[in-house]
Amino acid sequence: MSDIKLTSDFINKISESEKIVFFTGAGISAESGIPTFRGKDGIWNKLKPEELANFNAFLRNPKMVWEWYNHRKKIIHESKPNAGHFAIAEFEKYFDDVVVVTQNIDNLHRRAGSNKIYELHGNIERNYCINCRTSYNEELDFSEGVPKCKCGGLIRPDVVWFGEFLPADQLEESEKAAIRSDIFFVVGTSAVVYPAAGLVYTAKRAGSYIVEVNIEETEISSISDISFFGEAGKVLPAILE
């Protein structure tokens, strides 16, 4: 049995709950070998988000932005879901309403078998033309430089950059799930990026029981009903035990 201390309050809460939301960030994929953004090994430490994850940077230097995403895609393709992703998928066996709301673009929740997933910041496997928005989700051809659409427009990754709106349907459904949830897990996120991080406060205001799973304190530790400080790949399976 792991050394994760489950309080009786938590055990009672989880046993009387039906609707569970897992709100996840880069930290849940850290144990799959995918670097986080702001942690010690964070990728934003070396690069500034403004220089890469924004539309103007893409227009100025599409080749550089694509090099960064192709580099991350390579890491993601070499990675696998970890025990944290699988534990979240397994919750569906014991609860009839489990929703994953992820800020991650790595597709690992889907690969781990979760069924109800909202992707707030897009998905690195999808692309579209900046002109006519035609989707290009097969392997792109970089032999002639940055891939272009039949209409001549540049093709970009289908991810949400800074200053861009989140997909309205994904955000709306996530807000509804947060409001109706009995328990709202916040897993592996620094909770500094909005409007995604606002979902924690939406759930709190609606009376959800906030459970934080992180290796360190974050912006939302103070509003969590309970915080499990440890790696998601260890904490989440221990909660299921």
Ligand code: BV8
């Ligand atoms: C927008 C791109 C409307 C894809 C990303 C208030 C309201 C609205 C907007 C704002 C606002 N205030 C500021 C803004 C602007 C901005 C923002 O929030 N800036 C922040 C930095 C202050 N928001 C936006 O621009 C958003 N758009 O609001 O549009 C609009 C439109 C026009 C004009 C004005 C407004 C768009 C935000 C999305 C940006 N895109 N990524 C990609 O390339 O990946 S953000 C990036 O950060 C990723 O998507 C990532 O998912 C997200 C959040 O980071 P985390 O996932 O939390 O990762 P992080 O590294 O920070 O933390 C990891 C955590 O895991 C740590 O806590 C660590 O301790 C923990 N951990 C590590 N290992 C483990 C672990 N935990 C458990 N187990 C482990 N093993």
Ligand code: ZN
């Ligand atoms: Zn086009």
